[in-house]
Amino acid sequence: MPTIELKNISNFVCRDISVTISNGELLVLLGPTGAGKTTLLNIICGLAPYEGSILFDGEPTDTIPISRRKIGYLFQDLALFPHLDVRRNIIYGLSTKKWGRNQIEARLDEMCTLLNIGHLLGRYPKDLSGGERQRVALARSLAPAPRVLLLDEPLNSLDIKTRKYLRIEFKRIVKELGLTTIFVTHDFKEAEEIGDRLAVIESGRLEQVATPQEIFFSPNGYKVADFLGSPNIFDCRGYEVLGNGLVKANCGGFTIVAVWDKENLSKIAISPEDIYVSRDEPPGPRINRFRGTIVEEISHNSVITITIKTKTKDILAKIRKEDFLAENLSVGRDVFFILPLRNLKGA
C-alpha cells in the first residue's frame, strides 16, 4: 500500500495543505463542519479541482483519472445503489473493471467473510439496518482491492453503541488489510480511538498533525484547543503507584487518582463536559473531589460553560442548562466538582 504525499494542496476550500501519510497508516482528518475535510478527500480521489501535487509512493497521481487511482471511498451517506441488491452493489466495482466470473465470486466470498455479510447478499439497501448498510458499503469500497481507503464520516448516522462497535471493526479490517487510510470525523473521541495520527483541519488549513495524545495535551494554537473543547490540563510533579493500574498524582495542588500503567506521568487532562458539578458535597470517598467558586458562566444553546476558581487553577466545566438551573448554580456560588476516573487522560 502506498505512502500518500499531499504537497501544497489548495483550492476554493483547502489552503496550502501538505502532509505525508505513511504506508498502512490510519490518519484521522478531524475538524468541525465546513472545515474542508470532505473537500480534501474529494481532492485526493480526483473529484475536486486543486493546485499542488498528490503523490502515491512518490509517483504523481494528479493526471490519473478517478477510475484508475485505485481508491476506495466510503461516502458519508454511503451512496449504496438502491436499485441493486447487496451482492450486485459489492461486485459493482469488479464488473466495471472486467474481472472474470470466478475472480468476482472469490472476491465476494472474501468480503462476506471479512465483514460477516454473507446472509445479506439478496437484500436491497432499503431492507438493511444502519450497521448493515455501513458494512455493505465498506465491502463495496474494499472489493476492488484499493490501494488507499477514504472514509468520510461513515458512522455519523448511527447510534452510539453501533458506532463504537463499527469503529473498532473498521480499524481491525483496515489494519488487517494494511490499507493506507484517511478517516474523516468531527468527533475527537472517535478520532483518538481509531487513528494512528490525527490531522486537525480548520477553515481549510491543517492546524496540527500529531498523535491523539500530543494533540490533546499540546494543542497547536487556540483553534485546535477550542475545537477540542479546551480541556483542563494538570501538570503533575510526581506520582505514587497505588496498584491495579492506578496512580495518585500530585498536580499543582490537586491530588488526582488516575488510571496509568506507563512510565513518567507528567500531565493529566479532562474535557470540560466530563466534569460533574454540584452545589452539595457529593457522597462517597473524597477522591478526585474538589471545591471551588463559580466566577464566570457563558451560556451557549443548551449548554453552560462555567469557570470554577480554585486556590491554584481555574477549571472549565460544561453542564446542561437544565442541570445548571436545577442545582441553582450562579456566579459567586461555591461548588463541588468531581473528576471521574474513567474520563481522565494521562500523558
Added chain:
Amino acid sequence: MNQLTKITRQWEILPVAIFLALWEVVARLNLVPGQFFFPPFSVVIEEFGHLIANGVLVDNFLSSLIRVLIGFFTGSLAGVTLGVVMGWNETTNKALHPIFSLLYPIPALGWLPILMLWFGIGELLPITIIFICSFFPVLYNTITGIRAVPKGFIRAAEILGASRMEILKTVLLPLALPNIFTGLRLEAGMAWRVIIAAEMVAIPTGIGALLMRAESLIRVDIIIVCLIVLSVMCLSFEKFFIFMERRLTGKWR
C-alpha cells in the same frame, strides 16, 4: 390471495353491479324521456356482440390500436432518448430546452390543422398527433428523472471504475425509471383520448370515426359501446405501465 383481499375485491365489484342494475331498470321503465337516447345496458351488450360479429368494432378498434401503438412507442422512445441526452448533457439541454419549452404548451390536437395540410388525411396524421402527445411529457419526465439521481451515486460509480456509458446504463437509467414510468403511465391514457379526438375530427376510420358515424345515425348503443372500449383501453394501458413499473422498480423502492 388471502381472504381479506378476496372480500375487498368483492366489495369493489358491488357498486359497479348496482350501477349497471340501476341503468337497466331506469332504461327499461322509461324513466328517462326518449328511449332512443338511453338504451338499457343489456341492449348495449347485445349491440357489442353484433359489432364484434360483423367485424365493424374489431376493424375500427385495430385501426385505432395500431395508430396508438406506433405513435406512442415512437414518441416515448424519442422522448426517453432525448430526455436522457438532455438530462445528462448540459450543452444539449441548453441548446434544445428553449425550443421544446415553446412547443410543449401547444395541445397535441392544436397541431391537427397544420398536420392535415402537411401530411393530408392518412395514417401519418393520427400517428404524428400521438407521437407529439407522447413525446413531450415523456421527455420532461425523463429529464427530471435523470437529474434527480443524487450526484453521490454518480461519484460512487466513477470511483468504482465505471465509464460514462456504464454510469448511464447501470445507475442513471435504472434510477430514472420511476420518473420515466410516470410519464409513460400518464401519456398511455392520454394517447387514447387524443386518437379518438383526432379520428372524430379528421380520420374516416377508427373508434373515433365510428363514434361520429353512430352519432349521425342516432345509435346511442354504439356510442356507448365505443365509450366502453375507450375506457377499457385507457385503463388497460395505464394498468400495464403500473404493472411494469412495479415489476422493474418494486423490489428496491
